[in-house]
Amino acid sequence: MIKGSCCCGAVQxxxxxxxxxxxxxxxxxxxxxGASTLVFVKSDSFKLLQGREKISTFKAVPPYQYDRCxxxxxxxxxxxxxxxQASFPLAANCLDSEVELENAFHEFVAEKPKWLHIGDDAKQxxxxxxx
Numbered sequence: 864m865i866k867g868s869c870c871c872g873a874v875q876x877x878x879x880x881x882x883x884x885x886x887x888x889x890x891x892x893x894x895x896x897g898a899s900t901l902v903f904v905k906s907d908s909f910k911l912l913q914g915r916e917k918i919s920t921f922k923a924v925p926p927y928q929y930d931r932c933x934x935x936x937x938x939x940x941x942x943x944x945x946x947x948q949a950s951f952p953l954a955a956n957c958l959d960s961e962v963e964l965e966n967a968f969h970e971f972v973a974e975k976p977k978w979l980h981i982g983d984d985a986k987q988x989x990x991x992x993x994x
Contacts, residue, residue: 865960869939874914876944878904885955885964889979890971896921896931896940901952902964911944918945926990968992
């Protein structure tokens with residue numbers, strides 16, 4: 864069982880399966896909400912244990928695809944924990960348990976600030992990866 868939570872502990876969740884993929888988004892929106900590294904989880908393996916009423920949502924505007932959820936008490940970026948999709952991004956910073964994943968890609972590299980240097984060999988995409 865993989866556990867996760869926000870900084871203040873008001874929002875808690877668990878995963879019955881390990882995330883399937885890890886990636887880093889360099890868009891200005893993800894950087895500003897403090898959740899650039901994301902793991903992708905299957906919705907049927909995600910269980911919100913507490914804090915549903917504490918989750919607020921920032922709606923996506925194109926070219927961005929995902930809404931971003933955060934704890935309304937402490938501000939921790941959570942990813943898309945209220946998604947109804949079969950798979951969704953979850954902020955890796957919320958995982959309390961270790962996962963055996965390495966970063967597989969960098970997206971929105973065109974928006975990356977000049978001071979940030981990518982230090983791995985993961986694939987890079989100017990915007991969203993092409994399926």
